[in-house]
Amino acid sequence: MKHIFSAFLRDEPRVLTRVTSLFARRGYNIDSLSVGATETKGISRMTFISEAPEGMADQIQRQLEKLEDVLKVINHAHEKFVDRELVLVKVRVTPENRLEIRQIAEDFRARNVDVGRQSYVFEVTGDEGKISAFIEQMRPFGIVETMRTGRVALTRGSNADMPSQVYFDGESQALEHPLTGVAND
Amino acid sequence: MTGSQALLKTLEAHGVRHMFGHPGGAIMPIYDAIYDSPIQHILVRHEQGGGHAAEGYARVTGGLGVCLATSGPGATNLVTALADAMLDSLPILAITGNVATTLLGTDAFQEADITGITMPITKHNFLIRSADDVSKVVAEAIRIALSGRPGPVLVDIPKDVQQAQTDAPIVQPKPKAARLEPKEKDILEALELMKNAKKPVLILGGGACDASEAAYQFAKTSGMPVITTLMGLGNFPASDKQWLGMPGMHGSVAANRAISQCDVLIGVGMRFDDRVTGKTSRFAKNAKIIHIDLDSAEHSKLIPAYLPILADSAAALEALAAKISKLETPEWWANLEDWKARKPKRDEWGAASAIKTISNALTSDDIVVSDVGQHQMLTAQEHPFEHPRLWLNSGGAGTMGFCLPAAMGASIATGKRVIGIAGDGSSQMTIQELATLRKYDIPVKFAIINNGYLGMVRQWQEMFHDKRYSEVYLEDSNPDFAILASAYRIPGFTASTAAELEVAIKAWLSADGPAVLEVRVPNEHSVFPMVPAGKGLDEMLDDDPKNAQPEKIAVSR
Ligand SMILES: Cc1ncc(C[n+]2csc(CCOP(=O)(O)OP(=O)(O)O)c2C)c(N)n1
Numbered sequence: 050m051k052h053i054f055s056a057f058l059r060d061e062p063r064v065l066t067r068v069t070s071l072f073a074r075r076g077y078n079i080d081s082l083s084v085g086a087t088e089t090k091g092i093s094r095m096t097f098i099s100e101a102p103e104g105m106a107d108q109i110q111r112q113l114e115k116l117e118d119v120l121k122v123i124n125h126a127h128e129k130f131v132d133r134e135l136v137l138v139k140v141r142v143t144p145e146n147r148l149e150i151r152q153i154a155e156d157f158r159a160r161n162v163d164v165g166r167q168s169y170v171f172e173v174t175g176d177e178g179k180i181s182a183f184i185e186q187m188r189p190f191g192i193v194e195t196m197r198t199g200r201v202a203l204t205r206g207s208n209a210d211m212p213s214q215v216y217f218d219g220e221s222q223a224l225e226h227p228l229t230g231v232a233n234d
Numbered sequence: 235m236t237g238s239q240a241l242l243k244t245l246e247a248h249g250v251r252h253m254f255g256h257p258g259g260a261i262m263p264i265y266d267a268i269y270d271s272p273i274q275h276i277l278v279r280h281e282q283g284g285g286h287a288a289e290g291y292a293r294v295t296g297g298l299g300v301c302l303a304t305s306g307p308g309a310t311n312l313v314t315a316l317a318d319a320m321l322d323s324l325p326i327l328a329i330t331g332n333v334a335t336t337l338l339g340t341d342a343f344q345e346a347d348i349t350g351i352t353m354p355i356t357k358h359n360f361l362i363r364s365a366d367d368v369s370k371v372v373a374e375a376i377r378i379a380l381s382g383r384p385g386p387v388l389v390d391i392p393k394d395v396q397q398a399q400t401d402a403p404i405v406q407p408k409p410k411a412a413r414l415e416p417k418e419k420d421i422l423e424a425l426e427l428m429k430n431a432k433k434p435v436l437i438l439g440g441g442a443c444d445a446s447e448a449a450y451q452f453a454k455t456s457g458m459p460v461i462t463t464l465m466g467l468g469n470f471p472a473s474d475k476q477w478l479g480m481p482g483m484h485g486s487v488a489a490n491r492a493i494s495q496c497d498v499l500i501g502v503g504m505r506f507d508d509r510v511t512g513k514t515s516r517f518a519k520n521a522k523i524i525h526i527d528l529d530s531a532e533h534s535k536l537i538p539a540y541l542p543i544l545a546d547s548a549a550a551l552e553a554l555a556a557k558i559s560k561l562e563t564p565e566w567w568a569n570l571e572d573w574k575a576r577k578p579k580r581d582e583w584g585a586a587s588a589i590k591t592i593s594n595a596l597t598s599d600d601i602v603v604s605d606v607g608q609h610q611m612l613t614a615q616e617h618p619f620e621h622p623r624l625w626l627n628s629g630g631a632g633t634m635g636f637c638l639p640a641a642m643g644a645s646i647a648t649g650k651r652v653i654g655i656a657g658d659g660s661s662q663m664t665i666q667e668l669a670t671l672r673k674y675d676i677p678v679k680f681a682i683i684n685n686g687y688l689g690m691v692r693q694w695q696e697m698f699h700d701k702r703y704s705e706v707y708l709e710d711s712n713p714d715f716a717i718l719a720s721a722y723r724i725p726g727f728t729a730s731t732a733a734e735l736e737v738a739i740k741a742w743l744s745a746d747g748p749a750v751l752e753v754r755v756p757n758e759h760s761v762f763p764m765v766p767a768g769k770g771l772d773e774m775l776d777d778d779p780k781n782a783q784p785e786k787i788a789v790s791r
Contacts, residue, residue, distance in 0.1 A: 062361065067353060074354050104534060111531035117358040117378060 051080070052106045053132060053202050055210055056095045056113060057087070057120040064118045068095070071116065077101065077109050081134075083199035092120070096132070096201045123210050125202055132202040135174045137162070138184060141191035142169050150190055157183045168193055176200075237365035238267035238396040241329065243404045244369045245273060248376050250300055252276060252291065252646050253329075254284035256311075258304025260344060261331025263396035276646060276674060279666040281308050283639035285315020285328065286664070290643030290652075292324045292384075293626050294601060296444065298376060299324065299643060305332045306344030309390075310351065314633055316386045317355040321630025322440065322465065325384035327376055328356075334394040335363060349390050357385030365398035373405035381411055383441070383529045414528050416545035421553045423541055424500070424524050428558065431498035433566045434458050437481065440465030440629065441503020441527060441547055443622040448551035449502065456558045459570055461489040463504050465629040468619035478570065482510040483765050484611040487776050488573035490765065493518050494772040495569070502526045503547040506537040507630065516770025526550045578762040578777040583732050585683050585755045586612050589655060591732065592681055592753075593617040595739045601644050601652045603627065605637035605660035608689040611761045613655045635663025641678045642667055651677040651743075658684040658712050668722040671748035679743055681751045682715050685759065693760040698767075709757070719750035730754040 058064050065084065072079050082097040099109060110122045125132075138159075142150055147169075154161060154171050157179065163170035173183050177200065184195065204210050235243070241264060245253070254276045257265045268275050278284040281303040288299030303312050309330040319326045333342040349359045358378050360371050368391065375387040428434055436458050438449055446469045453460050453476055460470045461478050470477055479486030481493055493499065499521040504510070506525075511517040514536055525532070525539035526547060533542035543550055580586045589612045596602070598620040604610040604627045619625050626644060628636040638661060641654040661682045671678050686709030695703050716726030725745045729735035735753060742751040762781075765774040 063349070063353070066350070070353055104538075108531065108535060111533075115529070115531055 050102065050106075050126070051098060051100055052109070053096065053098050053125040053130065053200065054110065055123045055125065055202060056097070057122075057211055058084070058093045058095060059118040059120065060086075060091050060093055061118045064093075067116050067118060068113065071112060072109075075108070075112060077105065081197070081199035083201055085201075096199070098200060121211060123204070125204065129205040130202045131205055132176055132200045133174055134177065134180055134200045135172065135198045136180050136184070137196045138171045138173065138187055139163075139168050139193040139195070140171065140187050141167060141193055143167075146190055150187070153183075153186050157186075159183060235400060236263065236267065236396065237362075237368045237391065237398050237400060238264040240365065240368040240400055240402065240404065241372055241391065241396075242267050242271045242273060244372045245300065246271070247404055248298070248373065248407045250298065253300035253302055254278050254287040254291075254643065255302030255329075256281050256284060256304070256308060258308045258331065258344070260305035260333055260393050261302065261308070261329075261391075261396070263393060264302070264329070264331060264391070275302075276642075276670065278639065279669050280664065281311035282314050282635065283642070283664050283667045283670065285312045285326070286318070286633075286636050286639035287643030287646070287667075288326050288328075289315060289319050289322070289324045289636075290603065290626055290640030291647040292319075292326060292643075293322075293640070294623050294644045295647045296623060297325070298327055298379060300327045300329070302329045303331075304344070305330060305348070306346045308344075309346055309348040312388075313351065313355065314631075314635075316352055316388065318628050318631040318633045318636065319386040320355045320357065322628065323384050324386065325379040326386035327372075327379055328386060328388040330388060330390045331396065332361070332390050332392045335392045336394070338392060348388065352388050355386075356388050359388040359390070361390045362392070362395050365395050365400035366402040368395065368400065369402055369405045373407065377408050413546040413549050414544065416526070416543050416550040416553055420541065420543045420545075421550070421557070424543065424554060425557055427498050427522055427524060427541065428456065428458075428500070428561065431561065432563060433492075433496045434498040434500070434561060434563065435461060435478075435492045435496040437461045437463065437493075437499065437501045437504055438466040438469040439463045439502065439504025441505075442466055442469050442551075443503070445503065445546075445548035445551050446470065446622045448548045448555055452551050452555035452558060455555055456561050457563070458500075458561060459492055459567075461492065462619075463507075463510055463629075464614055464627065466504065467614060467625045468622045471620045472618035473620060478574065480614055481771070482507075483512070483767075484615065484761050484763065485510075485765075485771075485774075486574075486615070487576040487763055487774070488570060490763070490771040490774050491573045492570060493521075494770070496521045498522050498524065500524045500526065502551060505532045505535070508536070511537060511771070512765045512773075513768060513770040516772055576776055579781050581756070581759065583756070584759045585609060585685060585689070586616060586759070586761075587732065588683060588729075588735060588753045588755055589613055590616045591735050592653070592655065592739060595743060596653060600624065601626065601641075601648065601650065603637050603641040603644060603652060603654045605654075605656035606632045606634045606690075607657045607660055608685070608693065608759070608761045609655055609657045609660075609683040611690075615761075634660040637661065638664050638667045638678070638680060639670075641680065642670060642676050645676045645678050646674070651679055654678055654680040656680065656682050657689060658682055658686065658708055658715075659688040661715075665718070668719065668724055668748070668750070672722050672724055675747040677746075678748050679751070680748065681742075681753060684712065684715065684752055684754050686712065686757045689759070690761070692758070696758070696760065715750055715752035724748045724750055726750040726752065728752045728754065
């Protein structure tokens with residue numbers, strides 16, 4: 050089964066290496082992984098997807114949480130979530146098919162971000178189903194290359210994935226890194 | 235104050251009294267500061283020895299062990315000891331020097347990316363970039379090493395950081411975090427499971443070494459049989475009638491059968507290592523497993539836990555002991571008593587009897603350290619461990635060469651004599667530390683059980699490779715260990731018969747300071763009971779097939 054996880058990481062040197070080396074060492078399969086800054090300074094959020102049986106999914110979560118710089122891991126399989134991915138697709142175009150290609154892109158609300166003489170680059174955002182469908186529609190015309198950001202996810206509803214009193218309260222020390230202010234790599 | 239002085243002041247503030255290390259170019263500013271420090275530095279002859287010494291120190295005290303090494307080869311020499319400490323959950327602080335920050339990443343002389351190298355074998359590691367951070371980082375490293383499930387933490391300090399001036403305050407130790415109490419609901423559920431058990435069994439691992447009193451209370455009130463893993467030996471007194479021995483590959487008949495047949499198994503501070511479980515699908519097949527551990531990642535990692543309890547071992551056992559009542563399981567005990575009587579036959583003269591003879595000459599307060607191999611398993615089987623933290627061995631990693639330096643660290647920590655029991659193979663991996671014993675007059679009584687072979691490997695070749703003894707023969711080239719000891723100006727003794735051993739032990743134990751005892755035993759002895767690799771605990775060979783017909787446990791079901 051595919052599991053979609055969110056992990057909160059301290060922005061510390063090598064934190065990504067620690068995470069990926071743990072995946073490699075313990076033989077966890079990761080389909081996609083994307084990381085970005087959060088609204089709180091010093092904390093990044095990572096969404097990653099893993100094909101794993103239930104027991105292994107628990108292990109992934111707990112082993113990751115043992116890393117000092119990992120604050121929390123959520124397995125979204127246990128709650129409702131929204132997820133999105135952004136993909137850039139470069140498609141070969143000819144004078145004969147450019148209109149048809151544009152029409153399909155419009156149907157998918159894909160933006161044309163680069164118009165070349167022999168190719169277009171589309172930006173398409175959506176969940177996994179939409180993105181695969183778009184790529185399948187474009188395939189017959191000739192895909193030159195694609196790049197995907199990997200999926201990102203948030204739990205639905207007003208609750209924050211990190212408890213808000215910890216996450217937003219400026220006064221709370223709970224999330225303060227013991228080494229606040231220490232120079233980074 | 236320099237970064238180096240900040241390091242030493244922080245260690246001092248955290249109560250560090252000894253550290254084990256070896257100097258070199260990239261750590262010289264720290265060594266310069268050591269010259270003025272009240273912390274005693276023990277100069278080892280190989281950084282691996284320093285690492286194992288810190289492990290021995292940590293294991294017997296329950297506190298922090300500290301080791302130091304220079305950059306590059308010095309730091310990589312620590313790797314084995316760190317991996318060992320990681321697998322046996324020992325709180326170690328390793329300090330390494332590194333090339334100056336301006337040279338990092340340039341393949342400078344003696345540069346090694348030691349934080350990268352040790353990432354998977356440390357609980358955490360740090361590379362310090364500024365002298366102002368030294369105290370903060372070192373204090374945090376110590377907190378991490380000691381908190382929760384302990385483990386090794388490495389702090390890498392580039393040379394310019396060691397030299398730079400700082401006026402950052404020295405960070406004082408943080409109060410210890412409150413222990414993790416079990417949930418009331420979990421305790422009640424566990425009690426309910428135990429109440430209905432007909433064949434319960436309690437297993438104590440290395441993580442229960444600070445829970446031995448609670449475990450004793452619990453065992454006495456419930457009347458439950460107790461098994462202690464290789465790392466847990468001493469957490470329940472071996473002299474007690476309720477003790478069944480050690481489980482696993484070379485465990486006792488009683489322990490392995492009890493596990494195979496029990497209906498409720500309570501595992502405390504143990505991690506169901508493959509050497510303990512044998513084939514997992516056959517492990518405690520009929521049992522509901524209650525697993526008490528404060529590392530949630532251990533729950534159901536290898537053996538599905540029916541009831542995982544996330545708690546400190548002592549806290550959980552105290553809560554259970556307070557509410558448990560006597561379990562009436564006379565039939566179970568009749569079986570257990572029968573199995574307890576089944577012990578493998580020991581040769582009149584051999585490694586097992588030699589180790590038994592040494593053991594008989596010791597007191598129950600002696601610290602015993604083993605190396606890795608047959609002698610390790612025989613020591614675990616033959617020596618009656620009465621108290622926790624008196625038994626040191628490399629359980630998780632099986633690191634040959636552990637014994638001598640770990641014994642040295644244990645002796646420095648306690649100021650007492652420490653008994654080492656090693657093989658002719660293992661001992662030679664760190665034998666240079668005899669010099670350290672001499673230098674500081676450390677009373678390690680080091681016994682070498684010389685069977686002329688890498689015995690444990692030979693045993694496997696005998697049993698599973700048609701006696702094709704490939705690269706295991708040592709006798710043609712072993713040193714005379716007594717002469718070797720005397721080269722280090724340490725008294726050495728040799729015994730080749732039971733009678734000689736009786737005499738030699740007396741001289742060995744009564745010699746001042748360190749002493750070496752070589753015991754020459756027959757070459758081809760094997761350790762039994764044994765669960766062959768890949769087999770279930772219920773498929774164990776109670777004794778050498780040469781001595782007896784193996785009998786399957788299924789018979790008594
Ligand atoms: C560093 C290291 N290398 C190799 C091994 C594999 N190994 C395990 S036991 C053993 C033999 C140990 O021989 P010895 O110390 O003579 O002890 P004996 O088994 O004969 O009692 C070996 C080679 C190991 N555990 N550690």
